[in-house]
Amino acid sequence: MSSVTTFEINEPLDMHLHLRDGDMLKLVGPLTSNTFTGALIMPNLVPPVTTKEALLAYKDRINEACKGDTFEPYVTLFFQNNYSYEFLEDIKDDIIGIKLYPAGITTNSETGVSSMDVEVLRPTLESMSKLGIPLCVHGETNGFVMDREKEFMPIYESIASAFPDLKIIMEHITTADAVELLDKYDNLHATVTLHHLLITLDDVAGGMLQPHLFCKPIAKRPHDRSALLDAALKGHPKLMFGSDSAPHPKHKKECCGCAAGVFTSPIALQVLVELFEKYQALEKLNDFVSLNAQRIYDLKPKIKKIKLVKKDYVVPAIYEYNEDNVVPMYAGETLAWSIED
Amino acid sequence: MSSVTTFEINEPLDMHLHLRDGDMLKLVGPLTSNTFTGALIMPNLVPPVTTKEALLAYKDRINEACKGDTFEPYVTLFFQNNYSYEFLEDIKDDIIGIKLYPAGITTNSETGVSSMDVEVLRPTLESMSKLGIPLCVHGETNGFVMDREKEFMPIYESIASAFPDLKIIMEHITTADAVELLDKYDNLHATVTLHHLLITLDDVAGGMLQPHLFCKPIAKRPHDRSALLDAALKGHPKLMFGSDSAPHPKHKKECCGCAAGVFTSPIALQVLVELFEKYQALEKLNDFVSLNAQRIYDLKPKIKKIKLVKKDYVVPAIYEYNEDNVVPMYAGETLAWSIED
Numbered sequence: 089m090s091s092v093t094t095f096e097i098n099e100p101l102d103m104h105l106h107l108r109d110g111d112m113l114k115l116v117g118p119l120t121s122n123t124f125t126g127a128l129i130m131p132n133l134v135p136p137v138t139t140k141e142a143l144l145a146y147k148d149r150i151n152e153a154c155k156g157d158t159f160e161p162y163v164t165l166f167f168q169n170n171y172s173y174e175f176l177e178d179i180k181d182d183i184i185g186i187k188l189y190p191a192g193i194t195t196n197s198e199t200g201v202s203s204m205d206v207e208v209l210r211p212t213l214e215s216m217s218k219l220g221i222p223l224c225v226h227g228e229t230n231g232f233v234m235d236r237e238k239e240f241m242p243i244y245e246s247i248a249s250a251f252p253d254l255k256i257i258m259e260h261i262t263t264a265d266a267v268e269l270l271d272k273y274d275n276l277h278a279t280v281t282l283h284h285l286l287i288t289l290d291d292v293a294g295g296m297l298q299p300h301l302f303c304k305p306i307a308k309r310p311h312d313r314s315a316l317l318d319a320a321l322k323g324h325p326k327l328m329f330g331s332d333s334a335p336h337p338k339h340k341k342e343c344c345g346c347a348a349g350v351f352t353s354p355i356a357l358q359v360l361v362e363l364f365e366k367y368q369a370l371e372k373l374n375d376f377v378s379l380n381a382q383r384i385y386d387l388k389p390k391i392k393k394i395k396l397v398k399k400d401y402v403v404p405a406i407y408e409y410n411e412d413n414v415v416p417m418y419a420g421e422t423l424a425w426s427i428e429d
Numbered sequence: 430m431s432s433v434t435t436f437e438i439n440e441p442l443d444m445h446l447h448l449r450d451g452d453m454l455k456l457v458g459p460l461t462s463n464t465f466t467g468a469l470i471m472p473n474l475v476p477p478v479t480t481k482e483a484l485l486a487y488k489d490r491i492n493e494a495c496k497g498d499t500f501e502p503y504v505t506l507f508f509q510n511n512y513s514y515e516f517l518e519d520i521k522d523d524i525i526g527i528k529l530y531p532a533g534i535t536t537n538s539e540t541g542v543s544s545m546d547v548e549v550l551r552p553t554l555e556s557m558s559k560l561g562i563p564l565c566v567h568g569e570t571n572g573f574v575m576d577r578e579k580e581f582m583p584i585y586e587s588i589a590s591a592f593p594d595l596k597i598i599m600e601h602i603t604t605a606d607a608v609e610l611l612d613k614y615d616n617l618h619a620t621v622t623l624h625h626l627l628i629t630l631d632d633v634a635g636g637m638l639q640p641h642l643f644c645k646p647i648a649k650r651p652h653d654r655s656a657l658l659d660a661a662l663k664g665h666p667k668l669m670f671g672s673d674s675a676p677h678p679k680h681k682k683e684c685c686g687c688a689a690g691v692f693t694s695p696i697a698l699q700v701l702v703e704l705f706e707k708y709q710a711l712e713k714l715n716d717f718v719s720l721n722a723q724r725i726y727d728l729k730p731k732i733k734k735i736k737l738v739k740k741d742y743v744v745p746a747i748y749e750y751n752e753d754n755v756v757p758m759y760a761g762e763t764l765a766w767s768i769e770d
Contacts (some may be wrong), residue, residue, distance in 0.1 A: 232651060233635040234575070293634065294574040296686040297643040306634055310573060342684050344756070345637040415685070 093398045094428075095361050098374055099389045102356070104224075104259055104279045104330025106349070107150055107161070107197075109133050116335045117153030119354040123427060125378075125392035126160040128224070128330065128385075132196040133189055136166035140179050140415065143371040147182075158390045166225060169201060173215040184385060185222035185257065186212075194304040195334065195348060203407050204243045206250045214250050220257040222385065223247070223374075227266070228305055234289070237305050238265045248273035250303045255384070260284065260332045262305045264315035270326050277384050279330025282359055283307065283350045283417060285317050299341045300415055304348040321364065323372030328381040331356050336358035336412040338406065352417045355403055358425040359418070361396045367426075381398065394427060401426035434739045435769075439715055440604050440730045440744035442722045443468040443697070445565075445600055445620045445671025447536075447690070448491055448502070450474050456750035458494030460695040464768060466719075466733035467501035469565070469671065469726075472528055473537040477507035488523075499731050505565060510549065511541060525726060526563035526598070527553075534569050535645040536675065536689060541567075545584045551655040554592050563596040564588070568607070568625050569646055569670065575630070578646050579606045581770050589614040596725070601625065601673045603646040605656035611667050620671025622646065623700055624691045625756060626658050627629045630668045640682045641756055644675065645689040662705065664713030669722040672697050676755040679747065693758045696744055699766040700759070702737045706766075735768060 105120060105127040107113050110333070120127055129150065131137035137146055143163055150161040162184035165171075171186075188209075189200030201209065221263060228236035248256055258266055258278040259381055270278055287307045292298055301307070319327050334349025341347060352359075357377070364373040381387060399425045408414050446461060446468040448454050459470055470491065472478035472754060478487055484504055491502040503525035506512075512527075529550075530541030540603045542550065557564055568585060569577035589597055599607055599619040611619055633639050642648070660668050674697070675690025693700075698718075705714040722728060742764045747756050 232629065233631050234650075288573065290574050293643060293647055296688060297638070297640055298686060299638055299640070300685060302634060302638040309575075344641060345639060347637060372758050 092365055092370060094114045094164060095365070095370055095373070096394045097357055097361070097377060097394045099305075099378045099382070099392050099395065100357060100394055101329070101378050101387070101389060102331045102333070102353070103123060103328040103381045104128055104130065104281070104332045105353070105387075106130045106132070106332070106334040107153075108335060109146070109149065111410045111412040112335055112337075112414070113149060115154045115407055115412050116333075116351070116353060116414065117150060118157065119407065120333070121154035121159035122155035123357055123394055125158055125389045126162055126387065128162045128184055129164060131164045131166040132189065134196050136196065136199055137163070138166050138168055140182065143179065143182060158392050160389060162385075162387075166199070167201060167212065171212050171215065172408045173218075176215045176219055176221060180219050180221060183221065184223045186216060187224040187226070187259075189226045190228065190230070193226055193230065197226070206246050209247070213247065213254060217251045217254040222257060224257045224259050227258050233306055234308065237261070237263045241265055241269055244269060244276065245273070250277050251275070260305060260330060261316065262308050267315040267319050270319070270324070277326045277328070279328045280316050281330060281332040281350070282352045282356050283311065285320055285363060286313075286359070288313050299346040300348060300417065300419070302346060302348055303332070303350045313350055320376050321367050321369040321372060323375030323380070325375070325380055326384070327376065328384060329360070329377045338413050338415050341415060350417050351414050354407070354416055355418055355423060357394060357396060357412060358401055358423045358427060361425045362423065396425050397428050399426045400424065433706055433711060436706070436711055436714070436737045438698055438702070438718060438735045438737065440466045440719045440723070440728060440733050441735055442466060442670070442719050442728070443672045443674070443694070444669040444722045445469055445471065445622070445673045446694070447471045447473070447675040448494075448584060449676060450487070452753040453676055453678075453755070454490060455494045456748055456753050457674075457692070457749065458491060459498065459695060460748065461674070461695045462495035462498035462500035464698055464735055466499055466730045467503055467728065469503045469525055470505060472505045472507040472532065474576070476535050477537065477540055478504070479507050479509055481523065484520065484523060485650045498750065499733050501730060503726075503728075507540070508542060508553065510553055512553050512556065514559075517556045517560055517562060521560050521562055524562065526565045527557060528565040528567070528600075528736065530567045531569065531571070534567055534571065536586040547587050550588070554595060558595040560591045563598060565598045565600050567601075568599050572637070574647050575649065578602070578604045582606055582610055585610060585617065586614070589617050592616070601646060601671060602657065603649050604653045608656040608660050611660070611665070618667045618669070620669045620673075621657050621661060622671060622673040622691070623693045623697050625654065626704060627654075627700070628662055629654050640687040641760070642691060643687060643689055644673070644691045660709050661717050662713060664716035664721070666716070666721055667725070668717065669725060670701070670718045679754050679756050682756060691744065691758050692755050695757055696759055696764060698735060698768060699737060699742055699764045703764065731735070737766050738769050739765060740767045741765065
């Protein structure tokens with residue numbers, strides 16, 4: 089087989105992204121918007137995005153940070169139990185979905201829901217179901233770190249069966265169990281990150297401890313990674329790329345008590361091409377990184393063709409803006425593919 | 430039951446300790462020797478301790494660093510496949526045992542053995558068995574980080590059955606599997622650290638990432654910790670306290686690619702008393718921290734009574750000496766027990 093030396097990704101979409109706010113937004117926004125045509129933006133700011141006013145203002149700040157690029161921020165609301173039907177009906181057209189966090193499960197999720205009982209969640213979920221608003225879920229219990237996602241599977245099942253018309257997205261799945269569940273309910277979908285296709289707990293803590301690969305959910309076992317990778321490579325129609333690229337300043341990653349999150353936005357497409365080429369699955373990459381999301385969320389993204397060439401790309405050691413900075417995955421390393429200028 | 434307010438530990442022994450060398454030795458040596466009467470010292474210096482000359486010189490440096498204290502460093506040799514019977518016979522009385530590391534498995538173990546095949550190891554193990562030299566083993570494969578110790582169990586079994594007269598110590602055990610194996614072979618013994626009685630992977634990576642709790646073998650699951658704790662609390666006769674206290678300078682712990690090791694020497698006895706008191710097992714603590722080791726290794730340690738009192742003790746945030754420093758477990762926190770001056 090002749091070697092591939094160029095590849096085009098059409099309308100790349102990142103369906104799970106943290107853009108933060110302030111200087112960090114100004115730093116990382118363009119690192120997504122210059123290559124992606126759209127991204128689903130997480131609402132876990134401090135305080136979280138829970139009002140229409142906050143939502144629209146945040147969207148404005150994102151557009152300002154990303155100006156000059158063809159880029160659509162698909163913003164989300166932070167799930168709360170007390171959203172009225174009227175509120176949701178009013179905000180419906182401004183959001184792509186609502187993100188549900190169990191309280192305290194990850195960065196800035198302290199005000200998430202304290203019970204995952206379907207009956208407790210019913211009022212809001214019923215409204216969302218009627219209004220056709222998708223539910224994005226951080227699916228982890230507060231059990232033992234390696235079991236948290238697996239333990240959450242019955243909760244996904246209870247919501248999926250109680251609300252068959254509710255579109256549910258299992259965010260950043262990390263286990264073979266979640267891949268398996270994907271096919272069990274029509275209304276279940278999922279995102280998977282770049283790093284969970286690549287690493288296991290061994291990469292985080294098997295040699296030296298690697299804080300820049302520490303994330304939530306934590307990377308799991310080799311057989312979990314294999315299941316995720318298999319699903320991505322075959323372009324599983326219910327699986328979307330969502331980087332969960334989650335910038336933290338360097339001093340919060342290389343310290344005592346470091347924050348969870350891997351920053352992959354600027355290298356995601358290059359590494360995805362390398363990965364899909366390695367497994368001879370390039371013909372499925374546009375499904376994974378765009379078409380599946382377009383179909384699942386019924387999106388009509390703006391045209392954006394990204395041409396990748398097989399040419400060394402040295403990943404910057406750090407990205408900086410004013411007082412803020414962030415260290416990307418593969419910092420200082422050389423990738424086999426570059427984005428053509 | 431009336432509350433205990435003082436407790437005496439007699440002849441405390443730390444049967445697995447890293448004292449390093451140079452300024453770090455000068456810093457951490459006294460933090461063990463002022464409370465322990467003896468410790469089994471790991472030989473993984475750079476280069477490792479493989480000759481009689483290096484061994485005796487290292488012992489001198491330890492004694493110099495710990496002078497003024499009642500303290501016996503029980504030094505060990507770094508296992509190599511090519512030790513002759515004559516060499517071992519000559520060095521026998523200077524060492525307490527020989528420490529075997531699979532190559533590259535932990536800090537400074539690059540020159541460890543590349544095969545754990547009994548036939549490959551036979552010449553040295555046969556000599557050790559004949560000469561009555563105990564074998565201390567870092568028992569991990571290079572498999573998935575959570576499975577490495579469990580996967581090593583058949584190797585322990587093969588050595589234990591091939592050399593029934595060889596005293597084998599499974600160092601720093603971390604799993605229920607290892608506790609179980611302990612009772613299966615007469616010639617198998619074990620050490621367990623303080624931190625593996627206290628923490629699981631949740632404490633390392635379940636919340637924020639805690640580099641100061643990152644160690645090898647990595648902390649495992651709750652049921653593993655329970656099995657270790659149960660065995661310690663009942664004073665299991667084949668289980669000894671071995672802190673595996675492993676100092677690294679702060680900048681090598683709070684960084685990108687941080688070193689493995691928890692530094693517990695200065696707080697070990699206080700925390701052990703608190704732990705054994707909590708489970709109403711104080712009457713077994715002297716077995717765990719001294720008597721079992723005396724019997725297993727046939728030691729006659731110098732008399733040293735350490736009196737602990739139930740009085741707040743604030744753990745220093747850092748210990749420093751010249752350019753070197755080290756952050757202890759529980760840095761800056763308050764413990765319930767103190768060592769009486």
